[in-house]
Each structure stands twice: as C-alpha cells, then as structure tokens.
Amino acid sequence: MSILNLTPAAQLEELNDDLSQGRHESDNDEGDQSRANPFDPPSIKDYLLNDIPFDTEIISAREKLISFVSPDTDDDSNENNGKCISPQEAKNEYETWTRETKVAAMKLLVEHVHSDHRKTHPTKKDVLMWLQKPNPFRDYIFYSATGLKIMMNAKGIMFAPGSGSVNMDRRIAALAGDLVNSNAQRVQRRGDDGSDTPVTSKEATIRALLEKSFLPHQKGKNREYCSLGHRLEIPILRSWLGCIPESRQYQNIKVRSAYTAGLAAKKEAVFAKDSIDFILTVDDGDADTTTWGFEAKGRVTANTAADEESNLRYSLDPHQRIGHEEVHEYVLKVDERFQVLQHAFVYNFDKVVLAITDNQAELIRSCIIDFPTEIKEHFRKVLTDLKDVALDWAYPASLPSGRHSVLSIPENIAAIADTISTINGRQTLQGTVNLWLAMCQFPKPFPSVVRIIPAIYAFWNVVKGGSDTATKLMDDCLVQIPKVHMNTETVAISRCLMLVFVQNHRLMQTISADPDLNFPDLLHYRHAASARYTFHRTLLRHSKYFRDMFEAERSFVAAPTATPAPDLRRATRRQRVDGAIPEEMPFAATLPFKTPKKRIGHLIRDDEAVTEVQTMVYNCTGLPMQVHPAKSNIVCDYCCTNKTSWYCAGCKRWLCMTRRMVRNASSTANSSLELYCRPFGAKEEVKHFVKNCFHKAHEETWIRSSDISNGGRAVTP
Numbered sequence: 001m002s003i004l005n006l007t008p009a010a011q012l013e014e015l016n017d018d019l020s021q022g023r024h025e026s027d028n029d030e031g032d033q034s035r036a037n038p039f040d041p042p043s044i045k046d047y048l049l050n051d052i053p054f055d056t057e058i059i060s061a062r063e064k065l066i067s068f069v070s071p072d073t074d075d076d077s078n079e080n081n082g083k084c085i086s087p088q089e090a091k092n093e094y095e096t097w098t099r100e101t102k103v104a105a106m107k108l109l110v111e112h113v114h115s116d117h118r119k120t121h122p123t124k125k126d127v128l129m130w131l132q133k134p135n136p137f138r139d140y141i142f143y144s145a146t147g148l149k150i151m152m153n154a155k156g157i158m159f160a161p162g163s164g165s166v167n168m169d170r171r172i173a174a175l176a177g178d179l180v181n182s183n184a185q186r187v188q189r190r191g192d193d194g195s196d197t198p199v200t201s202k203e204a205t206i207r208a209l210l211e212k213s214f215l216p217h218q219k220g221k222n223r224e225y226c227s228l229g230h231r232l233e234i235p236i237l238r239s240w241l242g243c244i245p246e247s248r249q250y251q252n253i254k255v256r257s258a259y260t261a262g263l264a265a266k267k268e269a270v271f272a273k274d275s276i277d278f279i280l281t282v283d284d285g286d287a288d289t290t291t292w293g294f295e296a297k298g299r300v301t302a303n304t305a306a307d308e309e310s311n312l313r314y315s316l317d318p319h320q321r322i323g324h325e326e327v328h329e330y331v332l333k334v335d336e337r338f339q340v341l342q343h344a345f346v347y348n349f350d351k352v353v354l355a356i357t358d359n360q361a362e363l364i365r366s367c368i369i370d371f372p373t374e375i376k377e378h379f380r381k382v383l384t385d386l387k388d389v390a391l392d393w394a395y396p397a398s399l400p401s402g403r404h405s406v407l408s409i410p411e412n413i414a415a416i417a418d419t420i421s422t423i424n425g426r427q428t429l430q431g432t433v434n435l436w437l438a439m440c441q442f443p444k445p446f447p448s449v450v451r452i453i454p455a456i457y458a459f460w461n462v463v464k465g466g467s468d469t470a471t472k473l474m475d476d477c478l479v480q481i482p483k484v485h486m487n488t489e490t491v492a493i494s495r496c497l498m499l500v501f502v503q504n505h506r507l508m509q510t511i512s513a514d515p516d517l518n519f520p521d522l523l524h525y526r527h528a529a530s531a532r533y534t535f536h537r538t539l540l541r542h543s544k545y546f547r548d549m550f551e552a553e554r555s556f557v558a559a560p561t562a563t564p565a566p567d568l569r570r571a572t573r574r575q576r577v578d579g580a581i582p583e584e585m586p587f588a589a590t591l592p593f594k595t596p597k598k599r600i601g602h603l604i605r606d607d608e609a610v611t612e613v614q615t616m617v618y619n620c621t622g623l624p625m626q627v628h629p630a631k632s633n634i635v636c637d638y639c640c641t642n643k644t645s646w647y648c649a650g651c652k653r654w655l656c657m658t659r660r661m662v663r664n665a666s667s668t669a670n671s672s673l674e675l676y677c678r679p680f681g682a683k684e685e686v687k688h689f690v691k692n693c694f695h696k697a698h699e700e701t702w703i704r705s706s707d708i709s710n711g712g713r714a715v716t717p
Contacts, residue, residue: 044138045069045082047112061104064097069135081134090131094124102127109142117147136176143172151175153204158419159184206390207416210429214422228359229298233277235361236296240353243363247319250368252285258294262446266346269380271387271395274346280353292368293343293352297336300359308332308356308364318365324375330367344371345379399437406434462523473505473535474498505538589616589650601637601653620651621705622698638693646694656693 048066071083085093097105102124109130110122119126119142130141140148148171152158157174159166174184218226237258244250259279266272278294299305311332312318322330324341331337331354340352355366387395393410409417414426423429439446453461479494509529519525591612596603603609604617627645636644637653646657674691691699 043135044109044112045135048108058104058108060098061101061108064101065105065108068131069138081136082138084134085131087128087132090128093131094128113142113147117144117150118142119144134176137172140172140175145171148172148175153207157184159421202389203412203416205386206413207420209386209390210413210417210423211420214420214424216422225300228300232298232300232357232359232361233296236298236355236357236363237278237294239357239361239363240294240296240355240366243319243366247317249317249319249321254283256281256283256289262448264346266348269383271391272342272346272380272383274342276343276347279347284351290351291347291349293340293347293349295336295340295343295352295354297354297356298359298361299356299364305358305364312365318363320366321368321370323370324372327367327369330365340369341371341375341379344369345376345383348376394433399441406430407437409433470499470502473502477536477539501539501542502535504542505533505535508538509533589620589652591616595652599637599654600651604637617651617653619701620648620698621701622651622694623649624655624657624694625649626657636693638697642693644693648694648697651697653697655697659690659692 044065048062048069067083069082094102106122106127109127110118113119122142126141130138133141140151143151145168148168152171152175155175157179159170159174170184173181241255244253244255257280259281261276261279263273263275265274276293277296280292280294281289282292283289299308320330327337327340331340336354340354343349343352350371352369352371353366354369356364358364393413394407396407409426409430414429417423417426417429439449474495477498479498481490481494509532512533513525513529517525519528593612596609596613598608600609600613600617603613609617625647627647630645632643632645634643634645634654636642636656638655642656644654644656644658647654674696676689676691676695677686678689679686
C-alpha cells in the first residue's frame with residue numbers, strides 16, 4: 001500500500017482500513033502474522049540465481065556477480081557468506097571488467113532494490129563495497145537512507161541512545177545482523193516460547209509518531225537553512241502577490257489581506273493541529289470573498305532549487321491552479337503534499353496556495369490547490385485512526401485535575417520512548433505530556449508562550465549568581481570578529497575584554513543608583529538598574545572613550561626598532577596564479593594626491609601646476625592610449641583646437657596623434673606639415689614622419705634623453 005500521492009481518495013480509504021485493522025491488533029494476541037513485509041527483499045543470491053532471461057552483456061555481469069555470492073567451493077561458510085576480497089583486490093577486479101559488464105552489473109544490483117527505496121545515484125564506490133562485503137551486507141548496500149530506516153523499523157532494530165552519529169554503514173551492519181559492531185539492539189516482544197515475535201503495526205505507528213514529535217536539535221548549516229526559511233516567509237508572500245498580474249492562471253484573483261496565525265486545532269477534532277504561514281482573504285472572480293491558506297517554501301540551497309527548476313521542464317506556466325488529483329505532478333516533495341492537505345483540513349479551506357522560491361525570494365513556481373470536502377473527510381478518518389492507534393493514551397476522557405494529579409504513561413509507550421534518543425527517556429515524555437495537558441485547561445486562545453518557562457527555572461533566574469548574568473549580557477551584545485582575523489587568540493581576548501566591560505557596567509549601575517537604595521528587594525534593584533543603564537549603553541560609552549583617546553594620540557607614532565617577522569598563521573594568504581603572486585604593476589606616473597579637477601594641460605599653460613605635476617610632465621617620455629571605442633570628443637591640451645581620442649598615461653594629457661582632414665582633403669591645421677627626417681638601414685635611406693601634438697609635447701624630453709644616452713652629444717630631430 002502506497003500513499004505517496006494524494007490524488008485518489010481510494011488510497012486514503014486503503015490507509016484508513018489498514019489503520020483500523022492495526023487498531024484492533026492488540027485485542028488479538030496472534031495478530032496478522034501471515035502478511036508479508038513489503039520491505040523485506042529476497043537475498044541478492046536468490047535474485048541472481050533466478051532463471052530469468054538476460055541479454056549478452058547481462059549474462060557476463062551475472063556470472064561475475066554469482067562468482068562472489070555463490071563461489072565454487074566446498075567451504076560452507078564461504079557458501080553462506082560468499083566471496084569477500086580486500087579493497088585493492090576489488091579495484092583490480094573491477095578494472096578487468098569491460099564497460100558493458102560494469103553497466104550491466106550496476107543495473108542488476110540496483111534493480112534488486114524496490115524502486116521507491118533504492119539509491120538515486122549509485123556509484124563505482126558502491127560496487128567496490130559490494131565486492132568486499134559478505135552476502136548479508138550485500139543485500140542492503142544499494143538501499144537509500146529512507147529505505148534502510150523503514151526496514152529497521154519493520155525488523156524492530158534500533159540504535160542504542162547515545163551511541164554516536166548514525167550513518168549508512170551502521171544501518172547496513174545492523175540489518176545484516178552485526179548488532180555488536182553497529183551498537184544496535186532489537187526491540188521485539190518475547191513469545192511464550194522465548195522466541196522473538198515481530199513488531200506489530202500498532203507499535204511501529206506509535207514509534208513513528210513519537211519520533212516525529214521529538215525532532216532532533218538542528219545544528220550547523222541545517223539550522224541556518226531553517227532560519228533562512230522562516231525569514232523568507234514574508235518576502236515569498238510579496239513575490240507571489242507580485243506574480244498575480246503576470247500569470248494567466250491568476251488573472252481573476254484579488255488578495256484583500258493576509259494574516260499570520262499561531263498553532264490552531266480543529267474544533268471537532270482537537271487532535272488535528274496545524275501551524276500555517278498565512279491566511280489570505282481573496283476575491284476569486286465573481287465568487288464571494290473567501291479565505292485561503294498560504295504555505296511559503298524556500299529552496300535555500302543550490303541543489304534543492306535546481307531540483308525544483310528541473311521539475312518545471314514540462315510546465316507551460318510556473319503558476320498553476322490544480323485539483324487534488326494533480327498534486328503529485330506539481331509538488332515534488334511528499335511531506336509538502338500532506339502539509340497543504342493538513343492546512344485545508346484543520347482550517348476547512350477549499351484552496352491552499354503553495355509558493356516556492358529560491359534563497360533570494362525569487363519565485364520558482366506556485367500552485368493553488370483545490371481540496372474538495374470528500375478528500376478532507378478521508379483525511380479526517382486517517383487522522384482519527386492514527387490517534388486511536390497511537391495516541392489514545394494522550395487524549396483521556398477526563399483531564400487530570402488537582403495540583404498533584406498527573407497522567408501516567410502506559411508501560412508499552414514508555415518502553416518505546418526509552419529507545420528513541422531524541423525523547424531523552426520516559427521522564428521527559430512524562431513531563432512534556434503533563435505540561436501540555438495542564439496548558440490545555442487554560443482558556444483559549446493562548447497568548448504568546450515564548451516567555452513561558454518552568455517555575456523552577458524562573459526561580460533560578462532570580463537568585464542565580466553573577467556568572468550566568470554576565471554570560472547573558474555578553475551574548476546579547478556579541479562581538480563580531482571579522483572572519484579574516486578569527487582565531488583562538490582573538491576570540492579569547494574579546495571575551496576577556498567583555499568581562500572587563502561587564503564589571504565596569506555593574507560599577508556604573510551602582511554609582512548611578514539612588515544613594516538610599518530604596519528598593520524592596522534585590523529583584524526590584526536589578527530591574528531599576530537595567531532600565532537606568534543598559535549594557536549596550538555602557539559599550540557605547542566605552543567606545544566613545546577609546547575613540548577620543550586614539551584621536552588624541554594619533555599625532556604620536558613610535559618608530560619601529562626592527563621589522564618583525566610575519567606571522568604566517570595570521571598573515572593573509574595570497575593565491576598564486578601560474579606560479580606567481582599577482583601584483584599591481586604601475587605602468588605610468590602616479591601623483592601623491594588625486595588628479596586635479598582642471599586638466600593638467602591648463603595648469604601647465606597657466607603656470608598653476610604644483611611641483612609634482614611639473615616634474616611628471618617634464619620627465620614624461622610618452623605612453624599613448626586611445627579611448628575604446630575611439631571617439632574624438634576631447635580638446636587637445638597642446639593645440640587647444642582639435643579634438644582627440646588619444647591620452648598620454650605618463651603626463652596625463654589629451655594630445656593629438658592623427659591629423660583630421662576636411663572635405664577638400666586639406667589639414668585642419670593652418671600651418672604646413674612638420675616632419676621628422678630620419679635615416680634608416682645600411683643605405684641610410686631617409687624617411688619622413690609627421691609631427692603631431694603628441695610628439696611636440698614630448699620633444700624636449702626625447703632630446704634630453706637622447707643627449708644622455710649619447711654621452712652628451714646633441715641629436716636634432
């Protein structure tokens with residue numbers, strides 16, 4: 001039975017029948033043991049030895065694999081466990097296979113696994129591991145993590161609490177029977193004859209619901225992704241509202257308002273609870289104003305965004321209005337399909353919007369999903385049976401009354417809770433359930449419960465020592481050290497400085513307090529001191545003090561006695577390019593100040609240039625550059641008549657390099673052409689060169705340079 005698609009109502013009916021049957025299993029001691037487990041596959045040995053047709057390539061791969069799972073030997077142990085080889089031997093063996101054999105072997109090993117639970121992208125590494133492991137391990141190597149979890153639950157295999165991180169290898173070892181090395185244990189009931197009996201569907205359902213009710217604490221990148229997803233909710237709503245005028249499917253929609261909502265329970269089924277992102281009031285065409293649900297999803301990683309984009313390849317419009325029977329085609333993730341159905345059932349929405357964006361709130365796709373009354377009624381039956389099967393003990397007919405009355409957890413539930421590491425024992429489950437039942441007796445709706453903490457914690461917050469208070473103050477005003485300077489020393493030093501600031505903060509609060517100390521108790525004094533002088537204000541005052549001190553001492557700079565050796569651990573590492581460290585190469589003259597607002601040519605002519613500019617122009621030998629694309633729109637700094645596109649990077653002047661011609665093919669210059677005459681070659685053939693403003697501006701420097709290079713002998717142009 002599969003419920004991965006929300007589409008047919010018959011699937012929910014089938015799930016309802018299965019849950020109803022599981023609800024009454026406890027009344028029958030024998031149970032339904034004849035039903036085969038759909039997640040218990042045949043062994044890889046039996047699968048390969050089946051007499052099924054194969055093509056030429058698969059025959060060769062099948063013979064290779066059979067030689068490992070069923071070697072030709074008289075040793076019974078080898079016959080049961082197959083042939084195992086070392087990692088190096090596995091690599092050598094794999095290299096001897098042809099390409100066709102490798103592809104066929106991979107196909108055989110993957111097809112042994114059910115399509116819903118096999119690895120999405122098996123690799124050569126999996127085949128090499130398959131060659132090294134015995135037969136009991138080979139049955140599970142090509143399963144996905146989700147498939148391994150389902151099979152472990154079906155076989156009643158659990159990891160011991162506090163046994164460390166769980167990975168694929170540990171799951172495979174536990175399923176293969178190596179419970180000792182994998183630090184796993186079987187959680188199965190003992191029969192009258194002392195043998196293990198399989199876990200019933202009721203026990204498996206209870207365990208699954210408890211695991212989902214106590215999720216592990218998110219750390220690292222997963223925590224960042226969750227936080228980013230919450231921050232994107234309002235931007236996602238704005239993006240979706242902006243796409244309404246552009247989409248052909250949403251042309252008749254007008255959203256009047258949007259509201260946020262906390263945790264809500266359905267009136268006639270309080271066991272069904274839901275936390276929706278937004279509730280919209282919408283005018284849909286000619287229909288009356290109604291309410292819709294809105295679920296915002298952010299694909300905050302590149303892989304999840306790419307998967308969502310690839311799921312769009314057959315869509316003509318990324319924004320669709322669909323029925324419940326089409327959800328499996330447009331919503332990629334199964335849990336999101338059930339999440340929008342939960343919204344529709346709890347709030348009795350006819351339509352729920354699912355909007356999906358990237359990490360910049362750019363809309364990838366959205367769906368307006370229609371949920372008829374029939375599908376919501378089937379879903380209600382499923383939730384009711386789940387409650388009756390697994391959570392009937394948490395919804396007693398009468399809530400415990402009195403200060404010392406508590407709800408007792410059944411022993412079978414407590415035994416399952418002991419094996420779930422995220423619950424942290426049956427005592428935690430006992431306290432959580434009774435706290436929740438006590439809150440259920442309060443009048444509804446609840447105010448914000450962010451500040452609600454147990455009474456013993458509140459008492460400790462009043463009487464606790466100064467160390468915890470100092471930590472809270474420092475954490476609220478955390479010092480953000482730049483990443484390039486982040487190391488153990490900078491973190492420790494910043495923490496020590498913050499401790500000094502906390503001490504000064506307490507002293508400043510004491511000095512600024514009322515000298516008579518007219519406070520009824522210590523708590524009132526602390527509240528008054530915090531309102532009068534906050535730690536943030538103290539830090540700002542210290543910052544101003546240090547800034548003023550640095551400004552006063554800036555004029556005094558002590559000369560270093562010696563250049564200290566660079567600390568490689570703190571020094572910024574510069575990446576080499578083709579074996580060399582990139583350096584900024586000055587290709588022209590530089591000034592110790594910004595380029596003057598007036599062009600340098602004007603300053604030279606008006607004798608207003610400073611000494612540095614005069615020296616730069618006097619020593620410039622020319623470094624011509626042309627504007628790209630060439631456009632002559634700047635007046636020459638030498639002739640002040642023609643416009644040019646040439647610039648000298650040495651003296652920073654715009655100078656003519658070409659002569660502009662008019663219609664009568666004559667030069668725009670009034671004077672005749674000035675030419676250089678130079679002898680070239682062995683025959684000393686004389687060649688003539690046109691002298692333009694660029695040459696005239698640098699002529700004196702060239703002559704001076706030629707005099708120096710020729711030992712003082714003058715060279716005339």
